[in-house]
Amino acid sequence: MVSSLRPVPSPIPSLTQKSAPSAHISLHLRPRLRVVAGARTSDDYHATLKALNSKGRSPRKSLGQHYMLDSAINEELISAAGVKDGDIVLEIGPGTGSLTNVLIDAGATVLAIEKDPHMAVLVRERFENINRLKVLQEDFLKCHIRHHIHSLLEGGSMSNANPSYAKVVANIPFNISTDIVKLLLPMGDIFSQVVLLLQEETALRLVEASSKSSEYRPINVFINFYSDPQYKFKVPRSNFFPQPNVDAAVVAFKLKQAADYPPVSSTKSFFSMVNSAFSGKRKMLRKSLQHLRSSLEIEKALENIGLPNTSRPQDLTLEDFVMLHDSITKV
Numbered sequence: 001m002v003s004s005l006r007p008v009p010s011p012i013p014s015l016t017q018k019s020a021p022s023a024h025i026s027l028h029l030r031p032r033l034r035v036v037a038g039a040r041t042s043d044d045y046h047a048t049l050k051a052l053n054s055k056g057r058s059p060r061k062s063l064g065q066h067y068m069l070d071s072a073i074n075e076e077l078i079s080a081a082g083v084k085d086g087d088i089v090l091e092i093g094p095g096t097g098s099l100t101n102v103l104i105d106a107g108a109t110v111l112a113i114e115k116d117p118h119m120a121v122l123v124r125e126r127f128e129n130i131n132r133l134k135v136l137q138e139d140f141l142k143c144h145i146r147h148h149i150h151s152l153l154e155g156g157s158m159s160n161a162n163p164s165y166a167k168v169v170a171n172i173p174f175n176i177s178t179d180i181v182k183l184l185l186p187m188g189d190i191f192s193q194v195v196l197l198l199q200e201e202t203a204l205r206l207v208e209a210s211s212k213s214s215e216y217r218p219i220n221v222f223i224n225f226y227s228d229p230q231y232k233f234k235v236p237r238s239n240f241f242p243q244p245n246v247d248a249a250v251v252a253f254k255l256k257q258a259a260d261y262p263p264v265s266s267t268k269s270f271f272s273m274v275n276s277a278f279s280g281k282r283k284m285l286r287k288s289l290q291h292l293r294s295s296l297e298i299e300k301a302l303e304n305i306g307l308p309n310t311s312r313p314q315d316l317t318l319e320d321f322v323m324l325h326d327s328i329t330k331v
């Protein structure tokens with residue numbers, strides 16, 4: 001099913017076009033060298049435009065609709081997740097169905113959740129004879145995803161194989177990508193792999209920022225708590241229609257299971273402490289955590305774990321935060 005070598009008419013940019021260097025990637029976070037640019041024109045280019053034209057639909061900015069034009073990139077996405085025959089895969093935002101098509105071709109059973117009712121109809125029509133695909137017209141951020149995936153894993157009628165875990169592979173709207181990451185990563189009981197196409201700058205911030213870097217935030221502690229993230233490759237903006245103002249990148253999160261989470265007495269109190277620690281980024285922890293314990297007690301807790309009593313949040317690794325939380329809750 002993969003691409004034939006047909007010329008791409010204007011005004012859609014050539015899929016082989018190199019993108020401009022990313023000017024906004026900040027400070028310590030620099031893009032990796034590996035870039036997957038569409039090396040050929042793709043059936044997806046034609047399928048996408050045909051599908052959009054047939055419905056008279058213009059892409060909606062509010063829904064982050066930037067459609068992938070190259071099935072070669074979709075294939076790289078599913079290979080990053082190791083999708084194989086019989087896998088159960090959640091796709092968020094199938095749009096015109098270009099990634100869905102590659103997932104179905106790989107033998108996966110696909111649950112696709114699409115917010116736009118027109119695109120949900122379009123993708124249902126495109127794959128009307130495929131019984132390994134279920135399309136739900138719902139807002140992913142509000143749907144009962146655990147319930148839907150459980151029924152597939154428990155051997156619902158759609159699936160002939162019954163893997164223990166499902167996978168997520170999706171080209172998601174950039175404007176809700178952090179919300180999606182926050183929702184999915186603590187679901188290591190149902191998902192083993194989450195592979196997402198994100199805005200490149202977001203991908204770098206989420207995956208590369210570590211303690212000591214100025215980009216380090218509570219979300220980085222959260223991500224490393226629940227997963228082992230890996231930046232996979234860059235996808236230049238010229239591979240999407242309409243072309244966004246930024247490049248994209250693929251990130252693979254290998255989800256941990258609960259038994260492998262760092263040992264904290266309560267995740268709620270742990271992340272609440274981490275958020276407070278970052279509330280005044282330039283502030284020393286003995287000040288920003290004062291509502292939990294006295295300055296003296298925080299200083300003592302920091303010293304107990306081998307850190308200077310003047311430490312700021314960006315000085316602490318995930319393991320340091322775990323020890324600090326343990327020490328503070330015991331003081």
Ligand SMILES: C[S@@+](CC[C@H](N)C(=O)[O-])C[C@H]1O[C@@H](n2cnc3c(N)ncnc32)[C@H](O)[C@@H]1O
Pocket residue numbers: 063064065066067068069092093094095096097098099113114115116119138139140141170171172173174176
């Ligand atoms: C970046 S496009 C990707 C489309 C398609 N997967 C592709 O690769 O061409 C994002 C898709 O997510 C859908 N979407 C936006 N917000 C959503 C939400 N909250 N829940 C589910 N789908 C959403 C959009 O309508 C759109 O189809």
